[in-house]
Amino acid sequence: MAGARQYKTQTPGAPVNSELSDGPVIAGTGSDGxxxxxxxxxxxxxxxxxxxxxxxxxxxxxxxxxxxxxxxxxxxxxxxxxxxxxxxxDLPGQDAAREAAVAAVNARKAARAQAQASSDSAVPAAPALPHSSEIDPASLAAPKLCRDGWLVPTTQRQLPRNFQ
Structure with missing residues (x-):
């Protein structure tokens, strides 16, 4: 085959093949200095x-x-x-950066705890939602949110004959 393609390959770990690295050279490079x-x-x-x-x-x-x-x-x-x-x-070392990060995290925790304490004392707790078993279904006029979901009023229906 006269027109067959030939590919240049290099085996991993083998010495560098100089035929593959014959690219243009930058003037001033090539020294081991x-x-x-x-x-x-x-x-x-x-x-x-x-x-x-x-x-x-x-x-x-x-x-x-x-x-x-x-x-x-x-x-x-x-x-x-x-x-x-x-x-x-001039940048801080890894240990100094780690210490600064830990200090920042501790400062955020303290600020969050202080904010939580001040908000707890200033605002009374919201009343807890009732459980659906604590509400009389006959007294519902509109849907009501409960701890275990929404309670929706329904009209009384007569049971089918085979359930009576």
Missing amino acids: VIEIAGREVALDDVVQGAFETSGMSLDEWNAADGEKRDELIAAQRRDMESMFRSSQ
Whole structure:
């Protein structure tokens, strides 16, 4: 078969097949360099990739740009990452956040209990609904709500002959 399709596959766990990953390369990537930004180790490729993505340039424009322009964009990306890492270090730790959440829940419980206590003392309790067995059906003129449902007045009917 001359026109048969051929598919490239990769077995899970097998080494990377270089034929499958021959995509376009971003200029500045491909090194194993690691830099430290605000106390964290970051791969240089990640910084370059981030600079490329935020630059708004196409791949061809990025690769054709002179080294100084790319270096400026990469330095700006590094500064952005540094400020982001510094601001994330200012956030409270997980234990502090958990303690704050527990304190907020306890404060809400206390406020709810206080509101419940003040509403109980200010407003008398509503009278409980009567049970349907406590109401005389002959005295009903309209439907009445009871604890076990609605009680509806009905007219007396004569039983059928076979029930008499």
